[in-house]
Ligand SMILES: [Zn+2]
């Protein structure tokens with residue numbers, strides 16, 4: 001029996017409080033990780049508030065975990081005790097379905113979320129299936145890396161999955177936790193990068209993060225000028241987008257890709273798709289292999305999340321800052337269990 005200490009909410013929307021619980025023997029394909037850092041993602045808030053109706057209580061948030069491997073089950077592969085790893089949204093998949101066997105484990109029907117029916121990384125340790133604990137390259141700063149494991153891979157996947165060309169023009173809507181990473185990725189990918197933000201204050205920061213052009217989202221005139229020009233638009237925001245206007249901004253065969261978890265339906269006009277053979281798509285996080293590629297890409301190009309770091313004991317304050325929309329751009333908790 002091992003005792004795990006964590007910060008848990010007893011009911012939807014409640015403050016986190018310290019909790020300890022005993023867990024049994026590790027599964028043969030699991031690894032146990034001593035958590036050093038854990039990023040906070042908007043999905044942690046959605047789960048804490050049970051917005052999606054799938055949270056269980058007590059609820060322990062945290063799915064942007066960085067730590068070191070403390071123990072390895074007999075069937076775990078490729079990991080050693082002491083190795084630094086990261087864990088994102090997924091903690092386990094079946095490894096035997098067509099998607100898993102094709103390397104698309106994140107699309108497995110049996111994939112288990114790190115904070116869905118399990119305790120997440122606002123804790124001193126977590127256990128996950130070895131597949132989902134990805135080795136962190138030396139060149140990536142563990143104090144900043146957590147947000148790459150969920151926010152980062154979410155916006156890296158469309159570039160990776162659709163073989164985006166370095167000559168492509170890529171738009172990123174929303175310069176926040178996800179968008180500020182999408183700008184860096186698209187820039188280093190070699191693309192012409194367009195940032196769309198509703199905040200005038202973020203224009204110069206968006207340029208520093210890699211945008212070649214910055215546009216004000218709410219300006220219909222500005223969007224009209226861009227008609228037929230972008231090959232890919234990644235929408236990272238949590239409010240509905242003006243799909244007809246954005247489809248008009250796309251070049252022929254262009255794609256509007258949605259990663260922001262909006263509950264309202266997206267209104268897509270058929271002729272906006274038909275004319276110019278355009279697509280609307282979406283994706284969740286990414287596969288273990290895609291995470292590895294992303295981490296190597298970050299190491300090579302010096303890409304890192306812009307973070308505000310808090311001790312884990314101040315998780316409630318950090319969550320409130322995220323809830324108020326004040327985080328620039330991602331919050332990371334540092335383990336300070338005594
Ligand atoms: Zn997330």
Ligand SMILES: [Zn+2]
Pocket residue numbers: 093094095096097098099100101105108109110
């Ligand atoms: Zn599977």
